[in-house]
Amino acid sequence: MYDWLRETAPKYSGQEPNQAMFVLVGDLIRDAMVPPGQSAALYRAVARIPGVRVVxxxxxxxxRHGVGIARQDPGNPTMEEWIFDAKTHAFLGEREVATGDLPKAGIKKGMVLGSASVLRRDVVDSAGQRP
Known part of the structure; x- marks a missing residue:
């Protein structure tokens, strides 16, 4: 999985390779219901990306409070965090945090610049069906 991410992620992003890998995994866990085996492989690959840390x-x-997996974006003064429930490890959401002051924009270090939360996910049997 790590090798696939390293090869694939930069093709779709102008970011440096490690950040591109981190962002791609974030996109996958946010936008798709990834089966357990593939999820485990993604998380093992993320653990190998330089600069990834636990919050x-x-x-x-x-x-909602949880455990974050984060990485400082070397191309921007921001850090992306994925947030998981500390007990169930369910994906709760993500946020972007300023890692430096940008006085002209009114941004201070530590300010949350954006966030998204997953409140419900369901699986249905056919397209167009409502849960």
Missing amino acids: KNAVDGAG
Whole structure:
């Protein structure tokens, strides 16, 4: 999985390769229901990406506390965090945090620049069916 991410991610992003890999995995876990085996492989690959770290008390946009997996974006003064429930490990959401001051934009270090929360996910039997 790591090799696939390393080869694939930069093709779809102008970011440096490690950041592109991190962003691609974030897109996959946010936008798709990834089967357990593939999820495990993705998370093992993410653990190998330089600069990835654990945030012990991250908070999603809905105010839920969890464990974050984060990486500083070397091309921007921001850090992306994926937030998981500390007990179930369910994906709760993500947020982007400023890692430096940008006075002209009114941004201070530590400010949450954006967040998204997963409140419900369901599987249906056919296209167009509502849960």
